[in-house]
Amino acid sequence: MNIYALxxxxxxxxxxxxVLFMIFVPGLKLRHALWAxxxxxITVAPASFIQYYVLNLPIFYTGTxxxxxxTAVIFNGLIEETVKMLFMALQPQKKTILPAFxxxxxxxxxxxxxxxxxxxxxxxxxxxxxxxxxxxxxTLIASRMFTAVLIHTFCAGLSGLYLWGFRHNSRHIMxxxxxxxxxxxxxxxxxxxxxxxxxxxxxxVFAALECRIWYKFxxxxxxxxxxxxxIH
Numbered sequence: 001m002n003i004y005a006l007x008x009x010x011x012x013x014x015x016x017x018x019v020l021f022m023i024f025v026p027g028l029k030l031r032h033a034l035w036a037x038x039x040x041x042i043t044v045a046p047a048s049f050i051q052y053y054v055l056n057l058p059i060f061y062t063g064t065x066x067x068x069x070x071t072a073v074i075f076n077g078l079i080e081e082t083v084k085m086l087f088m089a090l091q092p093q094k095k096t097i098l099p100a101f102x103x104x105x106x107x108x109x110x111x112x113x114x115x116x117x118x119x120x121x122x123x124x125x126x127x128x129x130x131x132x133x134x135x136x137x138x139t140l141i142a143s144r145m146f147t148a149v150l151i152h153t154f155c156a157g158l159s160g161l162y163l164w165g166f167r168h169n170s171r172h173i174m175x176x177x178x179x180x181x182x183x184x185x186x187x188x189x190x191x192x193x194x195x196x197x198x199x200x201x202x203x204x205v206f207a208a209l210e211c212r213i214w215y216k217f218x219x220x221x222x223x224x225x226x227x228x229x230x231i232h
Contacts, residue, residue, distance in 0.1 A: 007118050013145055014114045027100040032092055036104035039087045040111025046083045048119060069188055077184030085159040093167060098219055101164055102157060109156025113149035151186045154207035155179040161214045175214045182207045
C-alpha cells in the first residue's frame with residue numbers, strides 16, 4: 001500500500017472533525033484551530049521519544065505486571081499528558097470562549113493521536129516479517145482511530161479543561177488527574193490479548209464522560225470561572 005495513502009487515511013478523522021468544529025463551534029477561529037493542530041504535531045516529537053527510547057531502558061522493561069503498570073501510569077500517563085498540556089498552554093485563551101478553547105484542545109489531541117498512528121503503522125509494517133495485506137492495514141488503521149486516537153483526544157480535552165480552570169480562578173486539578181490515570185489505564189490494558197483488553201475501551205468511555213462532566217462544570221457561572229468568557 002502506498003505510504004502516502006496510508007498517511008492521508010490516518011488523518012481523515014482529523015479533517016472531518018476540523019470541518020465540523022469550524023461549522024458548529026461558536027467563536028472558533030480558523031487560525032486558532034490550525035495552531036492547535038500544529039501544537040499537536042510538535043507534541044509528537046517528545047511523546048515519541050518517551051515511548052520509543054526512554055521506555056526501552058532496562059529499568060522499565062522487566063516484563064512484570066507491576067513494571068508495566070508503573071510504566072503506563074507514570075510515563076504514558078503523567079509525562080505524556082504533562083508534555084501535551086504544556087504545549088496546549090501555548091494556545092490563545094485570553095479572549096477565547098470555553099467552547100472554542102475546548103475544541104482547540106480536542107484538535108490538538110486528535111492531531112497527536114493521528115500522527116502517532118502513522119508512526120505506529122510504519123513501524124508495524126517495517127517490523128513485520130511478512131508483508132501486511134491491505135485488509136490487515138485497514139483493520140489496524142480503523143482500530144487505532146477508535147482506540148488510541150480517541151484516548152489522546154479525550155485526555156487532551158481533560159488537560160485543556162484543567163488549563164482553562166487554572167487560568168480562570170478555579171483550581172480544580174481533577175481533570176488533569178483523570179487524564180493521567182485514564183491514559184495510563186488505557187495503555188496498560190491495551191497490551192492484553194484477552195478479555196482484559198475491554199478495560200482499555202472502558203477507559204476511553206470514562207475519558208469521554210469526564211470531558212462532558214468537567215466541561216459542563218466549567219461552563220456554569222457559579223464555579224469561580226470568569227463569567228465574562230461564557231456564552232449567555
